Amino acid sequence: MNLEILGMGVLWLFLYGYMIVSSIDFGAGFFHFFNKISRKDHQVNSLIQRYLSPVWEVTNVFFVFFFVGIVGFFPSTAYYFGTALLVPVSISIVLIAIRGSYYAFNTYGAKDSRIYSFLYGATGLLIPASLTIALTISEGGYVDVSNGQVRLLYGELFTSLYAWSVVILAIISVLFISSAFLQYYAHKAGDDNSYQLFRRYTLLWSLPTILASGLVFIGIRQHNPEHFSSMLDIWWIFGLSFLFFALVVYLSYRGKRLGTAFVFVMLQFFSAWFGYGASHLPWLLYDELTIYDGFVNQTMAWSLIAAFIAGFLLLIPSLYLLMRLFLFDAAYIRGERK
Known part of the structure; x- marks a missing residue:
């Protein structure tokens, strides 16, 4: 395994961690609002708050690591993606700020209103939808690079089946x-x-x-046949993801081994995520940028890999302690201790 693939693998692992942790957080925010307007908040919202209270502050750590790392390992991405995603990422930052404001108001005792809850729930779906644009444009055909300028083609993006299928899959x-x-x-x-x-x-x-996953496959086949062909070469990884999905549904339906069921959820998305990433290599942006273009020198690469592995090894025990001390503490989980 060469340094370029190793560096990308480390970054992909951080992005996977962000996907799982933030999905729980974002979905909980939506359910918080939905249950409030459907008058089910007396059942579940206190439980959602018990989860969110200790977790929300660490959710974006994975995200920050990835963006620092992608520019550190592949400086050329700042030129291509930074320019093209200026508006979409700015929107994402505003949405994250709105979400953070809700946490601040809620933590310091402001009265919980439907407006705050709506913004909290809506951003939980809009943030992942806006962030998926980065994955979408990496398939090529959405960015025009000419005369030394990078321009995002909004017309092609908003009329693309693949782009909308990714947004739908992200939300679901x-x-x-x-x-x-x-x-x-x-x-x-x-x-x-x-x-x-x-x-x-x-x-x-x-x-x-x-169904949304199948729609993404259809969208990739239509938009980028080369990538679709690469995915078919490792079809067994996506078949494994489907097997984990079936086990999740089975255990949830039977109401047994629910902790194991969530482990299968993580394995389901782990398989699909790394299958997608592996089939995408060596391209970072199809027809424009690969992982071998503008990669940092060997010394810097090893330093970054060591730093990111150390950060990951520090982050995982921290999350474990967080779960032991708060999320799965017997008194805390039952609402007896705040």
């Missing part, structure tokens, strides 16, 4: 991952009403998840 995946975790969390807390509700949500969003 957030809801599926979050509901699968919260059903386990509610069961662990002994909150049967919340557990039954999130169990229904998990089963409800399971079919749209697999």
